[in-house]
Amino acid sequence: MASKIYLYILFFGLACPYVFSQKPEKPSSVAIYHQIEKLNFLGSVLYIAAHPDDENTKLISYFANEKKARTGYLSLTRGDGGQNLIGPELRELLGVIRTQELIEARKVDGGEQFFSRANDFGFSKVPDETLQIWDKEQVLSDMIWIIRNFQPDVIINRFDHRTSGTTHGHHTTSALLSFEAFDKVNDPNVFSSQLKFTNTWQPKRLFFNTSWWFFGSKEKFDAADKSNFSELKTGVYYEAFGKSNQEIAALSRSCHQSQGFGNTGTRGDESEYIELLKGAPLKDKSDVFEGIDTSWNRIKNGKQIGMLIDQILLHFDYQNPSQSLPELIKVYNLVDKIQDEHWKNIKMEELKKIIAACSGLYLEAVSLNQEATPGEKISIKSEAINRSNTKMILKSIQTSNGVPLVSKPIALNDNQLITQTFDFQIDSNEKYTQPYYLENQGSTGMYNVSNQQLIGIPDVIRNCKIQYTIEMEGTDFTFEKKIVYKYNDDVKGEVYQPFDVVPVVTSSIKEKVYLFTNNREKQIAVKIKAGKNDISGKIKLEIPENWKVSPLEQTFTILKKGDELELAFFVTPSNEDSEGSIKSRIEIENQLFDKDKIEINYPHIYKQMVLKSAEAKVFKSNLNIIPKRIAYIMGAGDEVPKSLLEMGYEVSLIKPETISRELLLNFDVVMTGIRAYNVVKELDAKQCFLLDFVASGKTMIVQYNTTDELVTSQVAPFPIKLSRDRVTEENAVVTFLEPNHPLVSYPNKITSKDFEGWKQEQGLYYPNQWDSHFTALFASNDKNESPKKGALLTCNFGKGKYIYTGFSFFRELPEGVIGAYRLMANLISY
Numbered sequence: 001m002a003s004k005i006y007l008y009i010l011f012f013g014l015a016c017p018y019v020f021s022q023k024p025e026k027p028s029s030v031a032i033y034h035q036i037e038k039l040n041f042l043g044s045v046l047y048i049a050a051h052p053d054d055e056n057t058k059l060i061s062y063f064a065n066e067k068k069a070r071t072g073y074l075s076l077t078r079g080d081g082g083q084n085l086i087g088p089e090l091r092e093l094l095g096v097i098r099t100q101e102l103i104e105a106r107k108v109d110g111g112e113q114f115f116s117r118a119n120d121f122g123f124s125k126v127p128d129e130t131l132q133i134w135d136k137e138q139v140l141s142d143m144i145w146i147i148r149n150f151q152p153d154v155i156i157n158r159f160d161h162r163t164s165g166t167t168h169g170h171h172t173t174s175a176l177l178s179f180e181a182f183d184k185v186n187d188p189n190v191f192s193s194q195l196k197f198t199n200t201w202q203p204k205r206l207f208f209n210t211s212w213w214f215f216g217s218k219e220k221f222d223a224a225d226k227s228n229f230s231e232l233k234t235g236v237y238y239e240a241f242g243k244s245n246q247e248i249a250a251l252s253r254s255c256h257q258s259q260g261f262g263n264t265g266t267r268g269d270e271s272e273y274i275e276l277l278k279g280a281p282l283k284d285k286s287d288v289f290e291g292i293d294t295s296w297n298r299i300k301n302g303k304q305i306g307m308l309i310d311q312i313l314l315h316f317d318y319q320n321p322s323q324s325l326p327e328l329i330k331v332y333n334l335v336d337k338i339q340d341e342h343w344k345n346i347k348m349e350e351l352k353k354i355i356a357a358c359s360g361l362y363l364e365a366v367s368l369n370q371e372a373t374p375g376e377k378i379s380i381k382s383e384a385i386n387r388s389n390t391k392m393i394l395k396s397i398q399t400s401n402g403v404p405l406v407s408k409p410i411a412l413n414d415n416q417l418i419t420q421t422f423d424f425q426i427d428s429n430e431k432y433t434q435p436y437y438l439e440n441q442g443s444t445g446m447y448n449v450s451n452q453q454l455i456g457i458p459d460v461i462r463n464c465k466i467q468y469t470i471e472m473e474g475t476d477f478t479f480e481k482k483i484v485y486k487y488n489d490d491v492k493g494e495v496y497q498p499f500d501v502v503p504v505v506t507s508s509i510k511e512k513v514y515l516f517t518n519n520r521e522k523q524i525a526v527k528i529k530a531g532k533n534d535i536s537g538k539i540k541l542e543i544p545e546n547w548k549v550s551p552l553e554q555t556f557t558i559l560k561k562g563d564e565l566e567l568a569f570f571v572t573p574s575n576e577d578s579e580g581s582i583k584s585r586i587e588i589e590n591q592l593f594d595k596d597k598i599e600i601n602y603p604h605i606y607k608q609m610v611l612k613s614a615e616a617k618v619f620k621s622n623l624n625i626i627p628k629r630i631a632y633i634m635g636a637g638d639e640v641p642k643s644l645l646e647m648g649y650e651v652s653l654i655k656p657e658t659i660s661r662e663l664l665l666n667f668d669v670v671m672t673g674i675r676a677y678n679v680v681k682e683l684d685a686k687q688c689f690l691l692d693f694v695a696s697g698k699t700m701i702v703q704y705n706t707t708d709e710l711v712t713s714q715v716a717p718f719p720i721k722l723s724r725d726r727v728t729e730e731n732a733v734v735t736f737l738e739p740n741h742p743l744v745s746y747p748n749k750i751t752s753k754d755f756e757g758w759k760q761e762q763g764l765y766y767p768n769q770w771d772s773h774f775t776a777l778f779a780s781n782d783k784n785e786s787p788k789k790g791a792l793l794t795c796n797f798g799k800g801k802y803i804y805t806g807f808s809f810f811r812e813l814p815e816g817v818i819g820a821y822r823l824m825a826n827l828i829s830y
C-alpha cells in the first residue's frame with residue numbers, strides 16, 4: 001500500500017485569537033499547554049455544509065477547544081456565488097477571498113478546513129437543481145476522499161437531509177451526500193482508485209446539528225420530541241484564554257468580512273443540539289465519542305505515549321515550558337515508531353510545533369522581494385534562534401528537494417540570534433503562484449482539478465520552502481518554512497506577505513467590457529507589468545473576426561521589475577453586430593505570456609494573486625443610447641457605473657449626505673446601487689428630495705434591495721413589498737406583460753433574445769406586492785414555480801417616472817451581457 005496523503009493543516013488554534021493573519025505564530029505557554037492536551041486526544045469530528053459561513057463556529061470551537069478533538073469543516077463550495085460587502089470581487093475572485101476568510105476563521109476556532117471541487121454557481125432552490133449543475137459523482141467522491149483522509153469518528157451535518165426545498169439546494173445536497181457517504185466510505189469498491197493513496201474508513205456516528213431555526217420558532221423547538229437529540233453544553237468558559245466558547249466562535253465568525261458577519265460574543269450557559277441519524281445509539285447523550293477510545297490506547301503501542309504525555313501535562317511549567325523538552329522528545333521518538341501512519345503523521349507534526357514552541361525556537365526565511373519568476377535566483381535572509389538552555393545544533397539548511405543551502409553546522413545557543421544570507425534558485429519549471437483549483441478552466445458547477453491528491457486542500461500551494469534540520473538531545477528535527485516576504489510599514493508596523501512566483505510579464509486590458517455602438521474606432525489601453533528586470537518584447541491584441549486593430553504589434557522595454565507601462569491600441573468593430581473577446585498576447589524570446597495578474601489585498605486575509613487570461617469582452621451592437629446625466633448613489637458596492645460610462649452616459653457618483661434639491665438639478669436620472677436602501681442610512685432623510693426629483697419630471701431607477709431592514713419605509717412613491725422571490729435559472733423564459741410599453745420598445749426594441757446569455761440568475765428579491773399605480777413588465781419563473789412578476793415595476797409619479805428592478809444588472813453588465821445593456825438603456829431613457 002502506497003503511503004497515505006495528508007491534507008491537514010495543523011494550527012495552533014488559540015495561540016492567537018486576535019490573529020493578524022500575515023504574522024507567524026508565536027504561541028504563549030498557555031497555548032502550548034492547550035496543544036499538549038490536544039496531543040493527548042485521538043478523536044476527530046468533521047462538520048459538513050455547503051458554503052463558507054454555513055459552519056457553526058460555536059460547535060467547531062467547542063469540539064476543538066473543549067473536547068480537544070481534531071475538528072474539520074468541509075465546505076463543499078468556496079462561496080463564489082455570494083455577494084461581496086467589502087469590494088468589487090465576484091465569482092471566483094470572491095471564492096478566493098472567502099477561502100482565505102475560512103482559513104483565518106479556523107486559526108481562531110482551532111478547526112481545520114477542507115473544500116470539495118463543487119462550485120457555488122448561485123442560488124438553487126432544491127437539491128435536484130443543484131445536482132443538475134454539480135457533478136454528483138465528483139462531489140460525492142471528494143466528500144468520501146476527505147472523510148477517508150481525515151478519518152472522523154463523528155460527522156455532523158449542518159443541514160437536514162429530509163427537508164428539501166426549505167433552504168438553499170446546496171445546503172440540502174450537502175446533507176444528502178453526507179448521508180450517502182456515511183454508508184459508502186468504508187466500501188473498497190466505492191471510488192476504489194482513491195485507495196492508491198488512502199484507506200477506507202467507517203465513521204461511528206452521523207448527526208444533524210439541529211436548532212430552533214429548523215423548527216420555525218423557539219416555541220416549536222421547545223415542544224419538539226428531543227429523545228434522539230444530544231444536548232451539548234457549548235457555553236463553556238476557557239480560563240486559559242479568558243474567553244467563553246461563544247466569544248471565540250464570534251471572533252471566528254467575524255472573519256467572514258466579505259459577508260458582513262461581524263459577530264459579538266456572548267457569555268454564559270448555552271446548548272447546541274445534534275440529532276443522531278446513523279451509527280451506534282448513545283447512552284450518555286452528551287458524549288458523541290461514547291464507545292470510541294480517544295486516548296493513545298487507541299493505537300498499538302500507544303499506551304506508554306499517553307502516560308508520558310499525562311506526566312508532561314502534570315509537570316508543565318508555565319514559567320519555563322522548555323522543562324518539558326526532554327520528555328517531549330522522548331514522546332516524539334516513540335511516536336516515530338508507531339505503525340499507524342495516520343496518527344503518526346498528525347502527531348509528529350503537532351509534536352514538532354510543540355517542541356519548537358517550548359524552546360522558543362524561531363525560524364524564518366525571508367525573501368528580499370515579494371515576487372520572482374521561475375528560474376530566478378533570489379536572496380534569502382534566514383533567522384534562527386533558540387531561546388532555551390536546551391542544546392541545539394542547526395545542522396543544515398536545504399531546499400525541500402534536498403539541495404543544500406547551508407551545510408556547516410552551527411550551535412544555536414540560548415538567545416543567540418543566527419542570521420544567514422544565501423541564494424535560493426527557483427526551479428525553472430516552478431508553477432506560478434495561484435489557487436490550484438483555478439489553474440484549469442472548470443465548468444459552471446465544478447472546479448477542474450485532476451490531481452486526486454490536491455482535492456480537499458484549502459489553500460494556494462506554495463513550493464518555495466526552506467528546511468532546517470536541527471539536532472536536539474540527539475534527535476534530528478526537520479522544520480519546513482515557507483519563504484515569506486516582510487517589510488516595515490510606517491503605520492501598520494511589521495507586514496508579512498506571501499512570496500509569489502509570477503510570470504516574467506503580465507498584462508491587463510483596462511476595462512473588462514468594451515461596447516461599440518457605431519463603426520468608430522475606440523482606444524483600448526493595455527498595461528504591461530514586468531515580473532523581472534530588463535525585459536523587452538512584442539505585444540499584440542487578438543481581436544474577433546472582421547474587427548481591426550492598429551497597430552498590429554508594438555515593441556516595449558521595461559527596465560525594472562514591478563514597473564508598469566501603458567500602451568494604446570485602436571480597435572475598430574465589424575460593420576455587423578458581433579461580439580467576442582480581445583486578448584493581450586506578449587512574446588518575449590519566443591515565449592508567449594497571456595496572463596493578467598489580479599491581486600487581492602485586504603488586511604484580514606493573506607494577500608492573494610490570481611492569474612487570468614488577459615482579455616476583455618467586446619461587442620458591436622445597434623444599441624441606441626439617448627444621452628443622459630446620471631447621478632449614481634452607491635449601495636453595498638457594484639460596478640454598474642463603469643458600465644454606464646462605457647455606454648457613453650455622463651455618470652457622477654454622488655455622496656448620499658450631499659443630496660439636495662440643488663444638486664439633483666444637475667441630473668436627468670438618479671440610480672441607486674445594489675442594496676442602497678439596506679446600507680445607506682442617509683437615504684432615509686434624503687428620500688424626500690429623490691421623490692421630489694421624480695415628481696419634477698425626472699427618472700429614478702432603484703436596483704435590488706434585500707428583505708433585511710430597510711433604512712426607510714418608503715422606498716418607492718407608492719407601497720411595494722419586497723420578498724425573497726427570485727429567478728435563479730438564468731435561461732428561464734421571460735414573458736412580456738406589456739409588449740408595447742415604452743420601456744420595452746424605446747429606444748431599443750427588447751425581445752426574448754435580450755434575455756439570452758444571462759449569467760448565474762435573472763434577478764433577486766423581487767417585490768411580490770405592489771400598489772395599483774405600478775405596472776409590471778415581465779414575468780418569469782424557475783421550474784415548478786408560479787410566475788414572478790416583480791422583476792421590473794414602474795409607475796408615474798408627478799411628472800416623472802419611477803422604476804424598481806430586481807434584475808441582476810450588477811452581474812450582467814460587467815459580464816458584457818448585451819441584452820442587459822439594451823434594457824438598461826431603455827430604463828435610463830424612460
Ligand SMILES: [Zn+2]
Nearest residue numbers: 050051054168
Ligand atoms: Zn449557505
